[in-house]
Amino acid sequence: MDRASTDLLADLTARGLVHDTTDRANLEDRLAAGPMSLYVGFDPTADSLHVGHLVGQLFLRRFQMAGHKPFPLAGGATGMVGDPSGRSDERNLLDLDTLRHNVSRIELQLQRLLDFTPGSAQAVLVNNADWTEPVRLLDFLRDVGKFVTVNQMLAKDSVRSRLDSDNGLSFTEFSYSLLQANDFRHLYEHHGVELQAGGSDQWGNIVAGVDLIRRGLGKSAHALTHPLVTKADGTKFGKSVDGAVWLDPDKTSPYAFRQFWIQVDDAMVGRYLEMFSLGALDDVRATIAAHAEAPEKRLAQRELARELTVMVHGTEAADAADEAAAVLFGGDPTQASPAALAVVAREVPSSSMSSAQLADTIGTLVQAKLATSNGDARRTLEQKGYRANGVQLDENAQLMAIALLHGRYLLLRKGKANHHLLEIS
RNA sequence: GGGUCGGUACCCAAGCGGCCAAAGGGAGCAGACUGUAAAUCUGCCGGCUCAGCCUUCGUAGGUUCGAAUCCUUCCCGGCCCA
Numbered sequence: 001m002d003r004a005s006t007d008l009l010a011d012l013t014a015r016g017l018v019h020d021t022t023d024r025a026n027l028e029d030r031l032a033a034g035p036m037s038l039y040v041g042f043d044p045t046a047d048s049l050h051v052g053h054l055v056g057q058l059f060l061r062r063f064q065m066a067g068h069k070p071f072p073l074a075g076g077a078t079g080m081v082g083d084p085s086g087r088s089d090e091r092n093l094l095d096l097d098t099l100r101h102n103v104s105r106i107e108l109q110l111q112r113l114l115d116f117t118p119g120s121a122q123a124v125l126v127n128n129a130d131w132t133e134p135v136r137l138l139d140f141l142r143d144v145g146k147f148v149t150v151n152q153m154l155a156k157d158s159v160r161s162r163l164d165s166d167n168g169l170s171f172t173e174f175s176y177s178l179l180q181a182n183d184f185r186h187l188y189e190h191h192g193v194e195l196q197a198g199g200s201d202q203w204g205n206i207v208a209g210v211d212l213i214r215r216g217l218g219k220s221a222h223a224l225t226h227p228l229v230t231k232a233d234g235t236k237f238g239k240s241v242d243g244a245v246w247l248d249p250d251k252t253s254p255y256a257f258r259q260f261w262i263q264v265d266d267a268m269v270g271r272y273l274e275m276f277s278l279g280a281l282d283d284v285r286a287t288i289a290a291h292a293e294a295p296e297k298r299l300a301q302r303e304l305a306r307e308l309t310v311m312v313h314g315t316e317a318a319d320a321a322d323e324a325a326a327v328l329f330g331g332d333p334t335q336a337s338p339a340a341l342a343v344v345a346r347e348v349p350s351s352s353m354s355s356a357q358l359a360d361t362i363g364t365l366v367q368a369k370l371a372t373s374n375g376d377a378r379r380t381l382e383q384k385g386y387r388a389n390g391v392q393l394d395e396n397a398q399l400m401a402i403a404l405l406h407g408r409y410l411l412l413r414k415g416k417a418n419h420h421l422l423e424i425s
Numbered sequence: 426g427g428g429u430c431g432g433u434a435c436c437c438a439a440g441c442g443g444c445c446a447a448a449g450g451g452a453g454c455a456g457a458c459u460g461u462a463a464a465u466c467u468g469c470c471g472g473c474u475c476a477g478c479c480u481u482c483g484u485a486g487g488u489u490c491g492a493a494u495c496c497u498u499c500c501c502g503g504c505c506c507a
Contacts, residue, residue, distance in 0.1 A: 264462080
């Protein structure tokens, strides 16, 4: 345990997870001295976290595995105000009902990846609304505001960039970092939380808390940020064509979640594996080396997809997703068992129709959402972009002429990775 | 409030009376190659009952045989002046 503790920072650094820290030697000493408490905050901007939040969640998990005590924080209060960090324009405020709903959903997700069984490293879920809502405005101005100069606040990147832009910055968002600073002070005072971690865009907010703790309490606390995850082309990570990749299985199915990781670029997969895997770094590096030997096997992507799907959705859902993918990408779908097809039906868009409707090949493709219009379906047919039960279609193809799987299934595929399962009655 | 420039398809951006469903680029889709990757190459990329027709160039009118292109109204944005 001690060894893990002292090596934690080195491990995080080797994984490319450390962007910046307050006095590093100091933090190393503190980690070596024994278990500490830390927190990472998640604002309820939506009713689910997405893959971009995983790094932060896993930070808590890594610390917990090393014996430290994690405090996942749901931003019931900060979510009321909106963080200007990393945003070029003002946020729209969420109404209270939405906010409350989002908080309750996110709290469930924050409980998934951490260990809440009693013990010294037991995770504790907190919500900053609990200590922020009761505070009176005048008390806040005296107890928090008095320790912060506007000069400092204006110097923060997130504020300055907005002041320089045409969009401006409301007083509401300007004051955001005070709320977050107060969170850190509250957790320090009442729970002994000495470290706040987060994405590099949170640096300003986090050190605001460190400053407040020093000025208000005369104590020293630590900050640690991780780099924001990016894609090979530098664009924002975690967005697929259909939008964000959510952790909520109702918003992003376990199958779609798995596929997101399977389809990661070779150029990034090593880095992602280092950042996201909880496995020992040596094992991770061995996988990466094996992947470099035979990239076509996609070993690294498979490892990454498997570990994260199990972590977020559980073994059973991960198995089902694997099984569905085996049918969809495994070659000949006519060999798939009825049980496997049943899994596919749950994991992939599907619909049922009568054999009469099937006579309209173009219409069926549109209805299956594998074409945006009749013309699009025709074009794609001309370009030989569709397969039905493994048979490539052309512009003269008739879906009716294709033999059904197990007498009732027609597995449609557009391009490489777009599927739709039809059940024919 | 005054002046001025501008609003073109998912995004950027040409076009400035007929040859315009509208150049070019990006994004996207499909094919080839391969590996559920990247790069590259090829094709497609408003809709339809597809050699034709219909609906689009901020909005509403007008001029004209004919308008994205000219005129007017209004709406929205940039810049300059106040």
